[in-house]
Amino acid sequence: MEINNVVFRRDQRVIYDGLTASVPRGKITAIVGPSGTGKTTLLRLISGQLNPDAGNISVDGLSVRLLKRKALFDLRRRMGMLFQSGALFTELSVFENVAFPLRVHTDLDDELIRLVVSMKLEAVGLRGALDLIPSELSGGMQRRVALARAIALDPEMIMYDEPFVGQDPIGLGVLLSLVKRLNQALGLTSVVVSHDLQETLSIADHVIMIANTRVAFEGSPQDMRLSEDSLVQQFLHGRPDGPVHFHFPASPIEDAL
Amino acid sequence: MVEWITGVGRSTLSHLSNLGRATLILIQAITGRSNVGVHWRLTIDQVYVVGVLSLSIIIVSGLFIGMVLGLQGYTILADYGSEQALGQMVALSLTRELGPVVTALLFAGRAGSALTAEIGLMKATEQLASLEMIGVDPLRRVVAPRFWAGVISLPILSLIFVSVGCLGGALVGVSWLGVDSGSFWANMQASVEFSDDVLNGIIKSVVFAVVVTWIAVYQGYDLVPTSEGISRATTKTVVHASLAVLGLDFFLTAIMFGEI
Amino acid sequence: MYSRGTELSVGVFVLLGALCLAFLALEVSGLTQSSDSGAYRLSARFDNVAGLTTRAKVSAAGVTVGRVVGIRYDEKTAGAIVDMEISQSFSQFSEDTSASILTGGLLGEKYIGLMTGGGPNNLADGDVIYDTQSAVILEELIGKFLLNMSSEK
Structure with a gap:
């Protein structure tokens, strides 16, 4: 670049x-x-x-x-981008947040999306937080979820x-x-x-x-x-x-x- | 003097550029290809937020305004011995003016300010930027569903307001003040024209819906993303929308009813 | 965020709107009565219909029996022909029925009052009533009154 x-x-x-x-x-x-x-x-x-x-x-x-x-x-x-505040979608669960880019850009079925999201969340160590909503997480965890979302589409x-x-x-x-x-x-x-x-x-x-x-x-x-x-x-x-x-x-x- | 004229020019230019930006935002939001299935669902969600949640305030105010009209109208009409024209008075003022206008004002305060604050908060917390980075246009994803929801909800709310108001007027006039029920409704039916009064009221309401929702989403989308910016934009939404509604109402009334 | 509850309440909301539209159409603006299939038409010829409008009510003995659907000028007789739709359930108006233009209250709206006579045959669809009494025109009335006053002196 x-x-x-x-x-x-x-x-x-x-x-x-x-x-x-x-x-x-x-x-x-x-x-x-x-x-x-x-x-x-x-x-x-x-x-x-x-x-x-x-x-x-x-x-x-x-x-x-x-x-x-x-x-x-x-x-x-x-490109993936991790914002200062995390910028998670407040009305969606952690799972839906990470799944969001996948739902928008791919035709994967629910099973596959579940799999990919689990993998990404595992990578940031938050697979256990799947069903929480962002406001229930600490600032650091929110950032990690946002990171999982940023890499959901495997950016370069x-x-x-x-x-x-x-x-x-x-x-x-x-x-x-x-x-x-x-x-x-x-x-x-x-x-x-x-x-x-x-x-x-x-x-x-x-x-x-x-x-x-x-x-x-x-x-x-x-x-x-x-x-x-x-x-x-x-x-x-x-x-x-x-x-x-x-x-x-x-x-x-x-x-x- | 030159200072002053320069000031006028500057503010004119800035207003024009605001208007231009608002128009661009609206056009970009409502035109172009979009994922119909997903957006339809988002729109329904927003109809719930801006429409269904505004129901209580609309019904309560409609009822009270109808009742006040009944009471005031009765005391005035009774002086001329024309109490039976009460139904006509209540129904005409509601369908032509009060229904669309008051509903739009209440809507601006209840739903419009909430729309502005919500979009503004999404901007301040970088959710809009984040959508863009994911490759989703926030105008289509966030602004468009809210805009359509407003345009759908307000006329419906207005219809409900008018109906409840007529019933409120009947409650006071017929049940409490003893105007003859038959002549109350018959007079109303004889004087209210569906195509002239009810339809024109609906048209007004649709115009107000477009304007109020447009102002609300524009103020939210264009605000300075700080807490102060959000509170100022929320105020602006209510003030601008209310002024726009009242001003437009005069022109619409002149076009529809007044043969100026 | 997207649940059955939301769907249901939005559905109820839209239906409520439709219901209110129907209420406004039927109860408030009385849209049905003009297109009532169970109605027949009568016409009446007046010298003057000043102040009468279409959709004004037609009543007999104070009961609404129909509605004015059209007012036109008749060149032959130099008068006004008023078309009325009378509900089928009031079909017993005799052929010598008279019609007059009345006013509800001092400033109320104009309506047509029918006064049935004693003739053996009843009016049928399309018949014309010639025995009519025109609208009272306030200005003429006052004019006559003043004239009388001055001539009495």
């Missing part, structure tokens, strides 16, 4: 100005960066929910913005939007190992958007760091740790002041007093 010189504005604010990066097939790519740099926006651009103002994003040789609605939906079938690529936010250490460990295992077992191309840097770096093969509307760093996690770039260093070590300022731009405080 290639991202070429993408420019994106929301109203007057420039979010990306000439973003260029690439995501290798079959690897885990981490997209990191300070909050508010629009990492989630990038995922929406990749999946074609938003269109860039300029530049081009191509997935597997197909240019996303030029695709017709039908072709876009076909492309999305090959899966995108995670902040999968580790608000997880206790155990839930975090479970999700980390799941992401890693799915990637290895299914040969998925994985894109993880996160600002939980250490956790993400521990499983990533490739890192793209976004800051100030551009790519600040692209390469392997090892290279990132060795990078001399002050911005990368600030982010890695969590220093309060540096290229990203502690103070929101303002006039000197002496003037205000």
